[in-house]
Amino acid sequence: VLGMVGEMELNHLKERQRAGIEAAKAKGVYKGRPVRLDHKKVREMAAQGMKVSAIAGQIGCSRGAVYKILGS
Known part of the structure; x- marks a missing residue:
């Protein structure tokens, strides 16, 4: 059960990170590695x-x- 909760939290973390990167790209802040x-x-x-x-x-x-x- 704890493993499942940890996996769900990791998925939520990845979703928030992906959303933040997409928002930064839209603003022109995040351009990736030079x-x-x-x-x-x-x-x-x-x-x-x-x-x-x-x-x-x-x-x-x-x-x-x-x-x-x-x-x-």
């Missing part, structure tokens, strides 16, 4: 035929970050 890498440059380098490891080394990020940019 972009650290230049996505356009990464895509240009990939279009030139550079390998992911070389792009990551030149930009100073992980290969996973490069893959994430190229996948989106």
Whole structure:
């Protein structure tokens, strides 16, 4: 029974948090995390035929970050 009450409270907390974030986005206050890498440059380098490891080394990020940019 206590587990069920805890789960219900967690759901209510998440709903209130989601509502607060949506309200902040509507006001233009909440914009998310700032972009650290230049996505356009990464895509240009990939279009030139550079390998992911070389792009990551030149930009100073992980290969996973490069893959994430190229996948989106």
